[in-house]
Amino acid sequence: MSDRPNRKPEIGSFFQRDRAWHPPAYAPGYKTSVLRSPQKALLSLDNTISEITGPVFGHAILGELDNDLIHNFAKPGESAIGERIIVHGRVLDERGRPVPGALLEFWQANAGGRYRHRKETYLAPLDPNFGGCGRTITDEDGGYRFRTIRPGAYPWPNGPNDWRPAHIHFSIFGHGFAQRLITQMYFEGDPMIWRCPIVSTIPDKRAVEQLIAPLDMANTIPMDARAYKFDIVLRGRRSTLFENRLEGN
Amino acid sequence: MVQQLDLLKETPSQTAGPYVHIGLTPNFATIPSVYDADLGNSMLTEKTAGERITIQGRVIDGGGSPLRDALVEIWQADANGLYNSPAEMRGTADPHFTGWGRCPTDADTGVYSFETIKPGRAPFKDGRLMAPHVTFWIVARGINIGLHTRMYLGDEDKANAEDPLLARIEHPHRRATLIAARDGNVYTFDIHLQGERETVFLDI
Numbered sequence: 123m124s125d126r127p128n129r130k131p132e133i134g135s136f137f138q139r140d141r142a143w144h145p146p147a148y149a150p151g152y153k154t155s156v157l158r159s160p161q162k163a164l165l166s167l168d169n170t171i172s173e174i175t176g177p178v179f180g181h182a183i184l185g186e187l188d189n190d191l192i193h194n195f196a197k198p199g200e201s202a203i204g205e206r207i208i209v210h211g212r213v214l215d216e217r218g219r220p221v222p223g224a225l226l227e228f229w230q231a232n233a234g235g236r237y238r239h240r241k242e243t244y245l246a247p248l249d250p251n252f253g254g255c256g257r258t259i260t261d262e263d264g265g266y267r268f269r270t271i272r273p274g275a276y277p278w279p280n281g282p283n284d285w286r287p288a289h290i291h292f293s294i295f296g297h298g299f300a301q302r303l304i305t306q307m308y309f310e311g312d313p314m315i316w317r318c319p320i321v322s323t324i325p326d327k328r329a330v331e332q333l334i335a336p337l338d339m340a341n342t343i344p345m346d347a348r349a350y351k352f353d354i355v356l357r358g359r360r361s362t363l364f365e366n367r368l369e370g371n
Numbered sequence: 372m373v374q375q376l377d378l379l380k381e382t383p384s385q386t387a388g389p390y391v392h393i394g395l396t397p398n399f400a401t402i403p404s405v406y407d408a409d410l411g412n413s414m415l416t417e418k419t420a421g422e423r424i425t426i427q428g429r430v431i432d433g434g435g436s437p438l439r440d441a442l443v444e445i446w447q448a449d450a451n452g453l454y455n456s457p458a459e460m461r462g463t464a465d466p467h468f469t470g471w472g473r474c475p476t477d478a479d480t481g482v483y484s485f486e487t488i489k490p491g492r493a494p495f496k497d498g499r500l501m502a503p504h505v506t507f508w509i510v511a512r513g514i515n516i517g518l519h520t521r522m523y524l525g526d527e528d529k530a531n532a533e534d535p536l537l538a539r540i541e542h543p544h545r546r547a548t549l550i551a552a553r554d555g556n557v558y559t560f561d562i563h564l565q566g567e568r569e570t571v572f573l574d575i
Binding site: 131132133137138139140141143144145146147149152154155156157158159160161162164165166167168169170171172173174175176177178179183185187188194195214215216217218227228229237238239240241242253254255256257291293294297298299300302303304305306320321323324328329330332333354355356357358 | 377378379380381382383384385386387388389390391392393394395397400401402404405406407410432433434438440444446447448454455456457458459460469470471478493494495496501504506508510511512513514515516517518519521536539540564565569570571572573574575
């Protein structure tokens with residue numbers, strides 16, 4: 123929690139979350155949600171100091187290869203197998219303003235669709251040079267980027283023949299604990315997106331489309347890696363009256 | 372047509388899935404060597420001010436089974452009721468206390484555990500003091516959007532009785548779902564996702 127950036131803190135409470143835009147807790151097409159979904163109404167309350175505040179993560183926590191999944195688990199001189207890509211974008215709030223200093227953590231399967239996890243049973247092989255985790259912190263413009271390989275699709279026990287589309291999991295820490303978010307990024311053009319029971323927990327097609335990263339040839343590195351752009355929007359804050367001035371505008 | 376408000380939509384949530392540990396606690400997931408330590412596994416140093424406590428519990432599904440693949444994060448004030456955050460305008464929090472912890476539930480028992488300090492009281496929006504509490508956020512396979520709730524302390528009856536959030540809970544018997552019993556220095560806070568004892572979750 124060091125090297126705290128020198129910028130004016132935002133202290134307003136967050137806009138109410140649009141629960142119709144998010145997946146509902148109970149979504150029976152995704153069977154595991156049936157016993158893991160609260161059934162009673164949530165208690166609604168305006169943010170207090172406990173939700174407006176949140177921890178800060180300094181760049182000091184980051185290692186040199188944290189944002190390079192091709193190399194951060196690989197033996198010296200080797201690299202992960204798969205289609206080399208760059209994932210980049212910006213973290214914004216609902217007002218369209220950049221969120222600097224946001225901690226992004228990401229994890230994914232390898233190019234064959236296999237996770238490095240003791241509970242994973244898919245027959246696709248592990249890649250000895252691929253761990254599957256990475257992290258970064260957004261810059262002053264809310265921008266981020268990392269290198270990885272494009273993950274594979276894989277089957278999972280839900281329906282008898284359900285497959286996850288290729289995806290990267292994202293965990294995002296903004297400035298307030300109420301902004302805490304976990305989501306998944308999908309890839310433009312993948313026909314598996316629209317067949318996935320987890321994607322389909324999201325009721326609105328436009329909301330699903332917000333999770334699909336387009337191919338971004340302008341940010342490709344020729345002869346090295348293609349790029350996909352994935353912007354993330356966190357909850358925005360209300361302006362607060364503070365000494366008769368509107369803060370946060 | 373009227374002018375547009377130009378507000379963006381929040382990125383929709385998706386489940387953390389069964390392999391959340393790969394991303395958030397890779398050392399726990401037996402992927403060593405990428406990070407030195409898992410973030411949030413230590414909230415304290417020996418210099419931290421305040422009474423040492425342990426918070427532990429399980430996350431229990433509608434069938435009565437503890438989740439063995441969940442991840443719990445907590446966020447709390449220091450011993451003086453101040454948050455270690457730039458948005459804390461009331462003073463400077465204890466620099467030796469992060470206030471934030473992250474813990475996976477045990478792969479066999481489903482138990483999570485935090486070594487922390489007893490939080491002080493912080494004010495509600497209208498200036499009344501809230502009872503000391505710890506904010507919880509729970510994610511797992513089958514949870515489509517992270518669940519927010521709060522743990523209050525079982526040895527703080529007087530403060531709990533005047534807490535504005537607890538007072539907002541319509542059915543008094545449900546307040547008990549947020550209050551952790553104390554035994555020695557250990558508070559036990561089981562989170563029930565469904566059923567008679569379903570925990571009060573917050574839209575906050």
